[in-house]
Amino acid sequence: MEAKVFDMGELDIAWCPGCGNFPILKTLKEAVAELDIDPTQLVMVSGIGQAAKIPHYLKAHVFNGLHGRALPPATAIKAANPKLTVIAESGDGDMCGEGGNHFIHCIRRNPNITNIVHDNRVYGLTKGQAAPTSPLGFKTPVQIHGVCSEPFNPMAVAIALNASLVARANAQDREQTKELMKKAITHKGYALLDILQPCVTYNKLNTYQWFKEHTYYLDDSYDPHDRMAAFQKATETEKLPLGVLYLSPDKPPFEDNTGIYHEDSRPLYERQVDVEKLRGLMTSLVS
Amino acid sequence: MTDGKGSRRRDDISIVLCGQAGQGVQTVEYLLTRLLKLAGYHVFATKEYMSRVRGGMNSTTIRVSSREVAAYVHRIDVLVPLGKGALGHVAARVSTHTIVLGEREIVGDDPAGQSFRFLEIPFTKMASDIGNKIYSNIVAVGAVAQLLGIDLEHLTDHVRRSFARKPAEVVDDNAKAARAGYEAAGGLGIDDLKLTPAPAGQVKDRLLLDGAEAVSLGAIAGGCNFVSSYPMSPSTPVLTFLAQHDREFGIIVEQAEDEISAINMAIGAWYAGARALVTTSGGGFALMTEGVSLAGMLETPVVIHLAQRPGPATGLPTRTEQGDLELALHAGHGEFPRIILAPGTLDEGFRLGWQAFNLADKHQVPVFILTDEYYIDSYYDAPAFDLSQAGVERHVVRTTKDYRRYVITQDGASPRGVPGYGEGLVVVDSDEHDEQGHITEDLDLRVRMVNKRLAKGELLDADVVPPTLIGPQDYKNLVICWGSTYHPVKEAIAQLGRDDTAMLHYSQVYPLHSGTADYMTRADRTIIVEGNATGQFARLVELHAGVPADELLLKYNGLNFGVEELVDRLNELLKDE
Numbered sequence: 001m002e003a004k005v006f007d008m009g010e011l012d013i014a015w016c017p018g019c020g021n022f023p024i025l026k027t028l029k030e031a032v033a034e035l036d037i038d039p040t041q042l043v044m045v046s047g048i049g050q051a052a053k054i055p056h057y058l059k060a061h062v063f064n065g066l067h068g069r070a071l072p073p074a075t076a077i078k079a080a081n082p083k084l085t086v087i088a089e090s091g092d093g094d095m096c097g098e099g100g101n102h103f104i105h106c107i108r109r110n111p112n113i114t115n116i117v118h119d120n121r122v123y124g125l126t127k128g129q130a131a132p133t134s135p136l137g138f139k140t141p142v143q144i145h146g147v148c149s150e151p152f153n154p155m156a157v158a159i160a161l162n163a164s165l166v167a168r169a170n171a172q173d174r175e176q177t178k179e180l181m182k183k184a185i186t187h188k189g190y191a192l193l194d195i196l197q198p199c200v201t202y203n204k205l206n207t208y209q210w211f212k213e214h215t216y217y218l219d220d221s222y223d224p225h226d227r228m229a230a231f232q233k234a235t236e237t238e239k240l241p242l243g244v245l246y247l248s249p250d251k252p253p254f255e256d257n258t259g260i261y262h263e264d265s266r267p268l269y270e271r272q273v274d275v276e277k278l279r280g281l282m283t284s285l286v287s
Numbered sequence: 288m289t290d291g292k293g294s295r296r297r298d299d300i301s302i303v304l305c306g307q308a309g310q311g312v313q314t315v316e317y318l319l320t321r322l323l324k325l326a327g328y329h330v331f332a333t334k335e336y337m338s339r340v341r342g343g344m345n346s347t348t349i350r351v352s353s354r355e356v357a358a359y360v361h362r363i364d365v366l367v368p369l370g371k372g373a374l375g376h377v378a379a380r381v382s383t384h385t386i387v388l389g390e391r392e393i394v395g396d397d398p399a400g401q402s403f404r405f406l407e408i409p410f411t412k413m414a415s416d417i418g419n420k421i422y423s424n425i426v427a428v429g430a431v432a433q434l435l436g437i438d439l440e441h442l443t444d445h446v447r448r449s450f451a452r453k454p455a456e457v458v459d460d461n462a463k464a465a466r467a468g469y470e471a472a473g474g475l476g477i478d479d480l481k482l483t484p485a486p487a488g489q490v491k492d493r494l495l496l497d498g499a500e501a502v503s504l505g506a507i508a509g510g511c512n513f514v515s516s517y518p519m520s521p522s523t524p525v526l527t528f529l530a531q532h533d534r535e536f537g538i539i540v541e542q543a544e545d546e547i548s549a550i551n552m553a554i555g556a557w558y559a560g561a562r563a564l565v566t567t568s569g570g571g572f573a574l575m576t577e578g579v580s581l582a583g584m585l586e587t588p589v590v591i592h593l594a595q596r597p598g599p600a601t602g603l604p605t606r607t608e609q610g611d612l613e614l615a616l617h618a619g620h621g622e623f624p625r626i627i628l629a630p631g632t633l634d635e636g637f638r639l640g641w642q643a644f645n646l647a648d649k650h651q652v653p654v655f656i657l658t659d660e661y662y663i664d665s666y667y668d669a670p671a672f673d674l675s676q677a678g679v680e681r682h683v684v685r686t687t688k689d690y691r692r693y694v695i696t697q698d699g700a701s702p703r704g705v706p707g708y709g710e711g712l713v714v715v716d717s718d719e720h721d722e723q724g725h726i727t728e729d730l731d732l733r734v735r736m737v738n739k740r741l742a743k744g745e746l747l748d749a750d751v752v753p754p755t756l757i758g759p760q761d762y763k764n765l766v767i768c769w770g771s772t773y774h775p776v777k778e779a780i781a782q783l784g785r786d787d788t789a790m791l792h793y794s795q796v797y798p799l800h801s802g803t804a805d806y807m808t809r810a811d812r813t814i815i816v817e818g819n820a821t822g823q824f825a826r827l828v829e830l831h832a833g834v835p836a837d838e839l840l841l842k843y844n845g846l847n848f849g850v851e852e853l854v855d856r857l858n859e860l861l862k863d864e
Contacts, residue, residue, distance in 0.1 A: 079539050
């Protein structure tokens with residue numbers, strides 16, 4: 001399938017020129033096209049923020065919900081119809097700040113969805129305040145003395161929770177980002193893909209150049225099944241490792257654990273109430 | 288009433304069991320209510336309990352009668368104290384007519400001279416003589432059965448059946464304990480609590496269930512197949528009931544990390560074609576309010592069971608109140624239509640339970656089922672629910688390639704598609720959006736979208752559940768109530784014995800039925816009864832029907848209304864005519 005299948009035609013895109021969201025959007029279209037996912041089988045779920053507008057810019061079903069709340073509906077959509085491919089995609093503020101509790105518990109729940117986080121270490125849409133991921137000392141119009149809270153580390157948190165797949169990409173490297181997107185989408189279980197990207201307007205520190213100089217690729221000798229090694233990689237901050245940091249592949253997904261698809265693969269919208277069973281249940285309340 | 292032997296027979300007896308959590312109140316309650324129903328009597332039971340797992344002091348009131356009973360009464364005919372402190376806990380309800388049945392050391396050293404009749408039966412000693420003091424609660428069941436004149440056969444059969452899964456000697460010992468209690472009470476010569484003979488065959492086949500079960504069965508009948516909630520008293524029994532039947536009915540039941548997640552999951556599930564429910568209370572629902580607004584904007588259906596308890600904040604976690612009507616009415620920022628149902632009877636709990644799902648699906652709005660602790664925890668026998676009327680009305684369309692989720696229609700409702708069903712794309716956005724569903728800042732379009740969403744409100748009026756009028760059509764006094772106060776108010780008005788007073792009960796409180804002003808202006812005097820401190824329904828009525836109530840009859844100490852206090856307070860309000 002060609003990536004242009006996902007093109008929306010003429011669009012007034014709300015991102016700044018040079019924004020890291022552009023290469024991510026382009027790469028995502030290529031990834032789903034190469035996987036031959038029909039737009040009618042793809043649901044893009046997001047919260048609020050500049051990254052969270054991405055579902056509006058490619059052809060797919062869209063659930064653009066509340067700030068921080070992408071993961072609960074994404075989990076439910078997949079559970080209500082496991083035949084759909086579900087991607088929950090938002091910024092680091094949305095996923096790790098406002099939605100931090102859902103991020104934690106979504107990983108525990110392990111729905112078979114892909115969670116793409118645009119990690120630019122700053123708030124864009126609200127005009128330049130610190131993100132949970134902003135580095136110590138990072139100055140903004142609100143954090144005028146510099147950030148003094150420990151930066152949120154989505155990789156380390158996910159590995160601590162034994163997430164099914166944990167990966168990091170750099171938006172500039174579209175080829176690797178695409179391969180990691182495809183891995184995450186085809187992986188059975190919750191897959192976190194954190195994508196490093198600059199904010200050209202509000203983050204003068206973590207620029208394209210900065211990410212280039214502060215990242216490196218995990219090579220073939222690295223075993224992502226080793227949780228302790230993965231945790232060590234996740235806590236490296238001088239130079240950030242790119243690739244699949246952690247894999248815990250044998251966990252049953254949430255929708256399998258519901259038990260309702262074992263003998264009946266129909267999505268919920270096709271199902272009917274069993275009235276005779278209901279009559280039996282009601283009759284059991286006679287005494 | 289007298290029988291052939293000249294002794295009085297009673298038709299409506301209230302039995303109160305009281306003790307600490309863990310002392311057997313629930314066991315005695317379970318065995319007695321089922322026994323009385325099997326023996327052909329109507330039963331009602333409700334409990335009041337403290338917010339703790341062990342200890343404290345809890346009580347259950349059981350009413351038994353040959354007539355239908357469904358409301359709490361204050362008076363106690365028989366008190367069975369199962370732990371020290373029980374007498375003090377219910378002292379305000381004990382009178383010279385009360386028979387206290389039990390052990391001297393629980394009741395007190397010298398019960399003589401106290402204001403009740405004390406019948407001593409050493410439950411624990413008798414149980415120990417049979418083999419184990421844990422049978423003491425069964426001795427109590429036997430003693431109560433004797434006082435009420437239940438057949439010994441009924442009693443021992445019932446006890447044997449109830450313990451049938453236990454080893455044979457445990458079954459035998461329980462039956463012995465029941466018989467021992469029965470015989471001991473027989474030796475006391477009390478025959479003024481014997482029940483009138485039960486009406487033949489009326490009760491045995493009826494359901495015995497509580498409000499939580501009625502709402503849960505209604506939800507299943509309405510096609511509920513997804514429940515996401517966070518446990519919170521008193522809403523949790525609905526979550527528990529549905530969880531216990533999840534695979535049987537293909538229901539996904541998920542305990543969410545918080546109520547915010549719960550409602551966002553439910554909205555996501557509806558978006559993908561499920562029929563989802565959240566069940567919550569007080570502060571839990573407060574956390575959901577942004578989600579309610581999301582449902583309003585996405586025009587995605589959602590059903591919210593809100594079991595009220597007293598607030599603000601944590602309030603009284605295990606008590607009752609009708610204090611969250613205005614919260615449900617106004618929850619969520621922005622302007623959008625909604626429906627608020629408030630069942631009063633168990634049958635309404637079932638009917639409104641399934642109708643809530645159909646209404647939500649049809650109108651694409653949040654639908655509330657507003658109950659409270661009293662409604663959820665009270666149970667009585669009721670006729671089997673009519674399943675032939677119940678059913679799933681689906682309003683999901685198969686999408687075509689050019690599908691637009693928010694196509695502007697005359698009446699506001701746009702056909703709702705779900706992802707994966709048809710050729711189209713289903714786009715929903717919490718931002719203001721165009722007909723396709725994509726984000727927009729076109730302000731003319733904004734106005735059209737607001738108008739479209741609000742236009743659905745007019746459609747809701749056609750489906751409003753009418754209020755129930757009980758009593759004379761040519762009433763002078765109209766007593767208005769809503770939700771769980773149905774039965775207490777009904778019984779109180781019947782006891783008033785006035786042919787100029789009627790009751791009007793609302794099981795849908797919003798949108799308000801259009802005949803409300805007419806009902807009210809026909810009366811010389813209107814009284815609104817509700818379980819809150821400020822008269823929230825009265826305000827709603829005044830705002831939407833334009834008629835203020837003459838009197839408010841309110842209660843907000845955490846307990847439900849009792850029949851006697853309603854009789855007294857209504858008499859007081861009506862006396863100066």
